[in-house]
Amino acid sequence: MDFAMTSEQRQRHDRLRSAIRHQLPGRRRTDPGDHFDRDDWGRTADLGLTGLCLPEEFGGGGLGALDTALCLEAFGQCCLDTGLAFGVAAHLLACAVPIRDFAGDEVRGQLLKGMADGSVIASNAITEDSAGSDSARLGMTAVRDGDHYVLDGEKSFASNAPLSDVIVTYAVTQPEAGFLGTSGFAVPRDLPGLSVSGPMEKMGLHGCPAGRITFDGVRVPARYLLGSEGQGRTIFQHSMGWERACLFAIYLGVMTHQLERCVAHVRSRKQFGRRLADFQAVSHKISVMSERLEGARLLLYRACWLTDQGTADAGAVSLAKVAVSEAAVANARDAVQVFGGIGYLASTGIEQQLRDAVPSTLFSGTTEIHRNVIARERGL
Amino acid sequence: MNTDAVTTRLLDFIRVEFLWSDEGREIDASTPLLEWGIIDSLRIALLQSFILNEWDVPVPAALIDAKNFKNASCIAAMICELDKETVR
Structure with a gap:
């Protein structure tokens, strides 16, 4: 049992704290309408924060959970905009992690590099008006139609949604299988039928905009399915394990x-x-x-x-x-x-x-x- | 490990732990537990703990799917299969 950081961890931590203090927003955001923009996001990406635990082959840091958490701790300590830190961590842990671990090679190649370098912002969308803590009882459906899935439903409290390029979401594909009949998808924001509203007015974390997302017959190519059909719960629990531990x-x-x-x-x-x-x-x-x-x-x-x-x-x-x-x-x-x-x-x-x-x-x-x-x- | 005995013990557990407030609802080995909402996201964890305590069989996350948890008979078959793999 060792409670000390390694010298490598200490150096990374110190370097990051100094860089965050010098390069990230030095102001708090107190206005509900005042949230991060792409310039802010780009600066966090320049510090490696948007790809901490992504594979190095995609430009990520290749870090494990503990090292990722140490970096996020430095982010929280040295950046006055906690909402920005939250938005980056949600992008990384609730979105990039499930894409890293469950998407096919083509989609991983398409998305992860941009998610690491800051050009692609991701939003996690699972909560619905009638499915909060009971997140397994989703109303959104995904019906297979040839080489596509057709998604219908509405999501709420989706962090980063107003600025997102890709949305990791969950929908029912097998109603007869109850809560084990859900599947996960990485959905490009620009598909027809997908609309985002917001930002929602919130009590805090103003730097991170949250919104509602409506899927109205959105035809998602089947390659964007994460894992296999019915694996949605497993994928969501996996990403939440990382989020709860690291964010x-x-x-x-x-x-x-x-x-x-x-x-x-x-x-x-x-x-x-x-x-x-x-x-x-x-x-x-x-x-x-x-x-x-x-x-x-x-x-x-x-x-x-x-x-x-x-x-x-x-x-x-x-x-x-x-x-x-x-x-x-x-x-x-x-x-x-x-x-x-x-x-x-x-x-x-x-x-x-x-x-x-x-x-x-x-x-x-x-x-x-x-x-x-x-x-x-x-x-x- | 006998599949029928495991099924019976599973059904007893489900009746006592999950249907205690639902008197009169009858279930058997082929009752669709997921479709009827008898097993939900909270109860699946209780069921996993029960399986581990009762038969010393951990159920890996990868096996928690609609096929293995469709009904008591399917769950029992999975437990027996996992038990056989452990013995080997």
Whole structure:
């Protein structure tokens, strides 16, 4: 057991943090209509962030889950636009990973290079108005018609959708097979019958635009089927395993930066003639924030390590996901309290971190769904 | 491992764990469990845990498909086949 980064990991981490600070957006996005553009995306691609875990033959970094997570942690720590980091991670983990592992050679060759170099932006579309946590009960259908599938239905909460070039989506192909009758597709955005609306107005993560996607008789060439018919659940679970293990590292980075700011603030600000740090009620709050962050970090690193070993189970990944997302909300709430009235002001970015943290307990499976998984792993 | 005995034990488990709030609903070895929604995305994991605990047979993700989980008879056949592969 070794809790230290290797020198290679340390160097990559330090190099990336420095590059992100210098080259990525140095401003927070507080307006719901203010999201990343292709220039922002291109700069993240120049740093290798859009292809971290894609094969090197396609211009990716060839990294495993743990190394990918370490890079995303640096992204969250050093980029003020958490929405951009989220959008890149969703593109990489919920879209590129299933294409990498389940698409045919032709489609992999067509899409992965562009996904790594930033010229192709991907959106993951599974949620429907009537299928949120119960994501297996999809209404969207895909009917085979010769060399094509005809897709009909509507998806919601699709991150990156308004700017996407390809959409990874899931539809029912065998209704009689219940939740095992779904299939995954990588759908080019420009096919007739496909329309995207948005961006939706959200509470946080403004840098990442989300939208609704309508498939109205979209004829998708059969080569864009991921895996085989009926493998949709397996593919989705596989991509969510990567997303739940790696994407939440962004929040570790955000919490690290947030804690550093809180410590600096309580050491410098004086009230009643004493530093805030000298009030035990304040110093204990910093201690509790540290406990949450470090505990969550260990669980996330472990989930990623297990993923790299090929032995990750749902319980380990769920533990990490819940620990990080709940810590992100609790620490963001405490940070506002530590900063007091200043933390309530949009200009400091402290309240923004709370609004960015809240959705983390909802996407990639709600806290409640993951606690069901954890309880089940305990034999309940 | 006897396929009929495995089927019977599976049906007992499904009746107790999945149909406890659905009294009067009869199922047998050929009941379409997926089509009727008796096995869903949450229950499949419970079923996997049960199979592992009862027969020490892990079900790999690649085998979780509509063919293997169509009904209790199909699930039992898969378990027996996996058990044979383990013994070899």
